[in-house]
Each structure stands twice: as C-alpha cells, then as structure tokens.
Amino acid sequence: MRSTELLPFVVYFAAVILLVATMLGLSWLLGQRRANKATNMPFESGVISVGSSQIQLSVEFYLIAIFFVIFDLETVFIFAWAIAFFELGWAGYAAIMVFIVVLGVALIYEWRSGALDWGQKTRRGLEGAPPIEETP
Amino acid sequence: MSGVNWWAIAPLLVLSGGAVLLMLLVAARRDTPLSWITTALILAAAALSCLPAREAIPQAVTPLLMADSYALFFTALFAICGLVTVIVSHEYLGERHGENEEFFLLVLLSTLGAVTLAYANHFVALLLGMELMGVSLYALIGYPDKLELPLEAAIKYLVLSAAASITFVFGFALLYAAVGVLDYPGIGAALASADNPVLLASAAMIVAGLGYKLSVVPFHMWTPDVYEGAPAPITGFLAAVSKGAIFAALLRWWMASGLYELPGLLTLVALVAGASMLVGNLLALLQDNIKRVLAYSSIAHMGYLLIVLVACGLVADPHLAKEAAAYYLVAYSLTSLAAFTLLGLLSRASGSKELASLDDLTGLFWRQPGLSLLFTVALLSLAGIPLTAGFVGKFYLFSAGVAGSLWGLLALLVIGSAIGLYYYLRMVYRMTLAGDAQPAAVERPGWPARLTCYGLVLAMLYLGIVPGPLMEILRTIL
C-alpha cells in the first residue's frame, strides 16, 4: 500500500470531522440561548418528568443479564462447530466436548455458589457482612 | 492438531485443567485451606511440567503458540512467582472475612494468562493471554470488596486497561490492514518489504497499549494508585508476573518480527525509556507510602528494561540483549515479589488497613530481623548493589547498553540509579531506627511463608553471587 492510496482515507476522515464540527458549530452560532429554569429540564414531549431517574434495581437482574450474555455467546461457538461438524471430525468433537464440559463446570459452580438464587442467598457469609469502610 | 506432542504445552494444560478442577472443588466444598493447597500444588506441577516439556520442543502448537525454550523458561518463572503469591496470600488473607477460595482460583487463571503470553506467537494468543491475565487481575485487585481503596484501584485498572487494550487492538487492526497477517514471523517478513506510514502508526499504538500494561511514562498514571490499593500480595503479582509476562511477550514479538527495523519506533522507545527512568525515580522521591514508592520505582525499572529493546535494534547480534532482558526480568520479578511479600506479611495482623507507610517500618530491624533481612536484601537488589540479583541484572543492562553504544540512555540509567539509592536507603534507614516501643505482638508466619521468605533471600543472593549457571541456561535457550 503506497501512501497515495491513503488519500481517500484522509479525505474521508477530514470530511467526517468537518461535518460534525459544522453541525455543532452552526447550532452553537445560530441557536438562541436562554437561561431559564426550564432549559435544563429533560425534554420529554412537553411533559414534565416525575420522580427520580435513579431507580434501584435488584442486583439479581444484572446477574441474570450477565449469565444470559455469557451462555448465549457460548452457544455461538457451538453453532459454529455444528455447521462444520463433518469437516472438523473427531478432533472438533473432542474440542467442543472440552468446551462444553468447561461450560458445565461453570454452571455447576454458579449454581452451587448461589448465584442463581433469587432473593435470599444460600452462599454463606453474605448476610451480616459489614458495610464498606470509609478510609480517611 | 494431529501429530502434536502434548507435552510441549503441558504447563498450559496443567494450569487450565487445574483451574477447572479447582472450580469444581469450590463448588463441591468451600474450604479455604483445601483450595489454597490445591492451587499451590497445581502451580508447582505447572512449573515442574516444564521439565518433561523440554523433550518436545521446539514445536509450533497451532499458529498461535510457539513452544520453545523461551516459553518454557518464562512459564517456569511465572508459575513459581504465582506459587509465591499464593503462599503469601494465604498468610495475608488469614482470618479475613469473606470467602477466599476464589482468590486462589483467580491467581491461577491470571498465571495461566501470563503463561499464554510466554507462549504467544500470534496476535490472537497475545490478546487472549493479556485479557485472561487482566480480567482476573481486576477481580483480584478489588477482592477486599468492603474497602474503598482496593475498589477504587480495581475500577481504575479496569478502565485504563480497557483503554489500553482498545489502543492495542486498533494498532493490530491497522497492522493487519497493512500487511495482511497476524503471526509474528509473517509480520516480520511483511515488514521487511513493506514501506507504509500506517505501519509506524500501528506499531506506535501497539507499543502504547503494551506501555500501559508495563506502566512506562507517559502511560504510567494508574500505577501508584493501583499498587497502593491492591492487596499487597497481588501488587507483588502485578509487578512480577503481569509486567514480566507482558515484557516477555513484547520481547518475543520484537525479536520475531524484527520490529526494531522501523527506525522511528526505536527513537520512540528510547524516549519512553529515558522518560520512564527519570520520571519514575524523581516521583518516587516524593512518596511516603512504600507501595507508592515501589510503584514509581517499577516505572523506572521498566524504563531500564526498555534499554534492552533499543539495544536489540542497534547491535548486530542481539543475543546479549535478550539475555540481559531475561536475567533482568528474573531478578526483578524475584525482588519485587520479595518486597511485597514483606508488606503482605507485615499487614497480616492489622485488620483492614495495610501497613505500608514509611513509619510502619520504624524499628522493624530489631523487631522482626528475619522479615527485615528479606526486605533489606530486596531493596539492595532493587538498588543494584553488588552480590544481589539486581546488580547482575544491571550489569547485564550496562553491557547491552555499551554494546549498542547507547551513551545517553546509560547516563540516564546511572542518574536514575543514583536517585533510586536515596529512596531505597531511606527505607533501610527507617528499619534500623530504634523503634518506639511498638510491640504489636505479631505471630510468626506459618512455615510455608517462612520457607518462601528464606527461599527468596537465598535466590536473590544466589543469583547475585553465583550468576554463572543461570547465565549459561539463558545462553543456551535464547
């Protein structure tokens, strides 16, 4: 690749920057500015928002979400293997078995450590833990 | 995969199999002593498995991994460092609240990442190893999850590491765009014929990404905070294994791909090295927390090590430079492990707060002669005083620098070492002060920890007094 071939990239890059800068710059130049109380309020179709935006969700939701992502992603690999099943032969079979066993072990581990329980944790030591200490 | 001699990657198999086993074990029965002993045994087995693995090398195991003596040497080193970490951690965690089984599991996984780095001969393996090591380290750093400092450190390390990884991957993407291959020798072959400004940009990004992990100036900002926040044994692991593995991987890539042929890059690395030596040493002067001092000193030491990379590019036969790097890494790993072992053992009885300020050292020499002997030897070794491993390492660096005629960097090395003496000696001096009666009846650590301490002292002195055998080994395998 010669350096002249880079030219399109450079032009493209410059164009992107230019476009974004123009959009932001123009609105900053032309837009009106008022310092009202309502200016900083979130715009929700003219409706004044109600309540705090910081809703506390149970941490289990996140755990479940993460598990979903993990196990869902793992299936991608298994699909990939399944498509190429005959080409990969026994070596592929052995490899995917190792993979699935590791996955299974991980599942057992999560199960046993109580990560799958909702609400009351069976994992010992979590109740009665001291709160986070503030270091001076 | 047929025809592969599995022995060649025996350490990797032992470590990964061990990790799965340990997970099952923890699932079946939560028992801290059981899991730390298992971890220690697995790490020891991994180190030992390097011996039979020697029969099967050199061998490329898939394009990703290269099983050669270089890989095995560093594998053994990292496994041993991991072992020391595990033993010290066991003492450190002690009766601490919470579940400590996963701690050992994470150390195991992190070591696995480091070992993968030692084997890596391809960008994918490099990234895999780096991330495996990094992700486990985030959790390890924040393991005392009821304390503020470790959590802060973990978040900091997580964010900056992620930024570094992104830079690094982007660099490799550019490289791939330019040359179309990702294995080291292929990159080297393509580089020899390629002439492309993208190459330099990509190399710079990759060096920047690795520079974050090595914490060289100007990518060093995270180091002191993370060092201070992380539990002491993990800080030692971070200093010895994480940095060592990244450097080992960088060195292999550097040599295999002939990166030093890019002239701009060499200047860049030289600048980074010089800045690290100066900034690291100067900022270390201002600290009064031992962990922060050691953090800045590690920045300086990484700067010293980078001299080798520059030297590789300037001499006809880079053998000496490679040996210098390997010897220095061994010496530095052992030494920093030893230093943090002291901090780990010192903080055992202190509950949630770690004893790591200079004042905590006062009078230690008379209170706990054994521990302070360990620390003194470690400090002298870091300062590069003769008869310790650090001196021979520094001597090697001088030789490599002289061979490459790097007078500027050598001058900085001398200046840096002179500044370094001040803060190392300050700690020694603190220990020798007559302490105010501060009995704090610390019970003696258990025999594995004591054995480890003696082992580290002996290793540092042995490598300093009789460096011949290790030099011979390095000469034959590199």
Add this chain to the structure above:
Amino acid sequence: MVYLLLILFLGGGLAWLSERWHPQAPRWVALGAVSFALLYLAVAVMRLPAEHFSLLPAATQPDTWLAHTRLEWIPRFGIRFELALDGLSLTLVALTLLLGLIALSSSWSEIDQHSGFFQANLLWSLTGVVGVFMALDLFLFFVFYEVMLVPMYLLIAIWGHEGRAYASMKFFIFTQASGLLMLVSIVVLAYQHAQVSGSYSFSYFDLLGSPLDSSLGFWVMLGFFLAFTVKLPGFPFHTWLPDAHTQAPTAGSVLLAGILLKTGAYGLLRFTIPLFPEASLEFAPIAMALGAAGIIYGAVLAFAQSDFKRLVAYSSVSHMGFVLLGLYAWNSIAVQGAIVQMVAHGLSTAALFMVAGSLQQRMHTRDMSRMGGLWLNAPRMGACALFFTMASLGLPGLGNFVAEFLVLLGLFQVAPRVAVVAALGLVTGAIYSLIMLQRSFQGPGDPERAVPDYGGREMATMLLMIALLIWLGVYPQALLDLTQPTVDSLLSEAGS
C-alpha cells in the same frame, strides 16, 4: 588470601550470632577474628622466600606476585575470582587489619546497642576493603568496592551521631553513583577488549595492554578517575567526607579515614594510571591542580571549624591532596611518597579520630569552644593528641613528614610551581593543627571537670600507633623496599 576474606566475613557472622549468647561476646569474637586474620597474614608472608619480595610483579606473569589466586566465577563474561598480592597490596592489607584492631579497640566501650550487628558490620566492611586491595579482576574489584559501602552505611546510619541520616545518605549516594560511572567504564573496557580479542575479560592482566582509541580512552579514564577521586576525596568532590566523618561512630571514622579513603588512592595508582597512561598524562595537569586546590582548600576550611571531628575531616581532604599530587607526578619518588602518605595518614588521622571519639564519649560534645584546658584533666590523652597533631602537621622524624617530603621532592621535578603551592599546605597544616590543640587541650581549664584519662586499653592502642609512626618516620626504608618493585613495575607498565 581467600581464607583471609573468609576469616573476616565468617567472623562477622559469628559475632552477630554470638550476641544471643552473651552481650559481651561479639567484641571478643571480632577481636579474635581480626587478630587471627592478622596472624594468618603474618605467617603467610613469613613463609615466602625473601628474594620473592624483590621481584618485579610483572603484569603478564602472575607468579612474580607475592601471591596469586584465580578461580572461574562467571565464565559468560570471562569474569574470574582473581586475587593477587604484591608489596603495595600487602602494605595496605596489613594497614587495614591493623586499623581494624584499632577500630575495635576504639569502640570497645562506646557501642552498647546491638553490639553484635555493629561488630558484624565492622568486620564485613573490613572484608570489603581487604578484598579491594587484593582483587585484580575489575569486576571483582568493583564488587568489593561497592559492597564495603553497605556495612559502612549501616555503621553510620545506625550508630552515628545526631545528623547521621543525612550524612550516611550523602556518603552512600556520592560514592555509589560515582562507582556506577566506573562500572560503565569497566564494561566499556571489557567490551573493547572483546572487540579486539574476541572474548570478554575483566582481568587486570588482560586489560592492561588492551588498546583503546584515545578519545574513548579519555572518557573511560574519566569514569575511573571520578569514582576514585570522590572516594579519595579530591576537591571538589569532598563534600560528603566532613559529614560522614563527623557523624560516624568512632570506629566508623577510624575506618573511613584510615582505610576507605585509601581505596580511592589505591584505585588511582593501580588502575586509572596504568590502564590509561596516555589519557592520564594528558589529564595530569588538571589532576595536580585539583590536588593542590584540595590541599589549600581543605586547610582553609579546617582552620574555620569549631567541631573537633570536622576539623580533622577537613585536614584529611588536605592530606589526601598530597596523595593525588604524588600519584599524578608519576615518578618513583613521588609515588613512593604518596604510598607512605597513605599509611602515615591512615595511622595519624585514625588516632586523631580516636581522640575525638573519646572526647565525645566523655564530654558529649565535639565543639572545641566548650573544651579547653583538658590537659589538666587528662594529661595522657593530651600527650597523645599532641603527638598525633605533630605527626599530622608533618614534624620531621614522623611518618607524615617523610611522605610529604617525598611527594614534594618528586613533584618538584615535574611541576615546580605546583610543588610550591603544595608546600604552602605544610604551613597551613601547622596553623590549623596547632589551633586545634590549643583550643581543646591547652588554655585555662577547669580542674574539677570529670574527664577520665586514658585507661590501659586506650593507651596500648595509642602507643602502638605512636611506635608505628616513629618507625615510619625514622626508618621508612623498610616500607619503601617493600613497595619499590610494585612502583617500578607500574611505572614501566605505564611507560613513565
């Protein structure tokens, strides 16, 4: 020779351990170790055939040396554990051990805390110094040169006086940093040798004839010169010395002044000039100027001190200026003078530091304005102080006079003007020495003041040194004969 090192090193370890056994034990163990080492050396030297002492120790033939040991150490770099002894080394090793004994005696009752570790450090630094004087592999030399600093640092840092943290740190950083420059020089030298001959070697014998191009040679020489001049100490690198000497415990001062400074002079004589004759010749005017400046500057500063130990320390700077001059005059007489100066200064200054130490122990001050008239209280101590002050200012009949006279004589042939300036040093030396004596021991005193006089142990030590200085002053020929072959061979190596 290996045994000599082992005796001292193991003696140190043993002394440390023996503290558990009995608090008094370490000093006896240390005494035993040093005496044994001295005895061992004496017996070994006696056994050598007499004609051996007149052989020229040729660089290429190790058997012409009085003793020679060579063991493989780090084959990768051609580094060997190589020790050799000639007349010069023998003199200095004997001086080292002797001063070791004296240092032990001077700290006999001074150290009451951690005495085991103290004696261990004392012995270890002796080990280092003895190693420096015997090592002929440059790497080994460097190792000893640096390692002896660590126990010395601890001696000052743990048992020193009020400003010990600053002083010990300054001492260590000055000497260590300059040492690193020397290490770079050594590596360059070995690398150049490897370029020419194909293999690394750090052996003195191999490197001596190794060719170097002159511009590189100059820089390499400068690395050595700086390291040794800092240690010597030569003006303007002397600033660590007054602090370190003043703050060190007595035994530390004795060792520092008596022998550690001599390693610098020894290094210049043994390594810097013979390894780089041309560059040294080129550099000689500057070195001599530094020497002369050191003599005058040290004397002027000594004159301005009110602290007893500090005054003696600055007088050391002045005296070591003579050594630098003698060495760079580079003829037989001047070099011999420098060697005699090394020995004589070692003895006289060590003794003065002992006097200062015992004053500090008895009066808890080193400030001379609070002394005065001490002769009334402690006549024996006063007499000793008088004797060593006289020696130090160069009274004929004592060792220092012979030394300074020889240096000036040799120097006059080479650089008469410098010799004239240096001779001024004798006058100024007389001024500050006499002032010191006057302020501390003479003048109106307080007869009621409780300053115990010297006891038997201290008197014996002092008498030993008095006898040696008189012997050196009256019959220096014995020492000159011993070192003559070495000087001749060094001069011929460097092509005069």
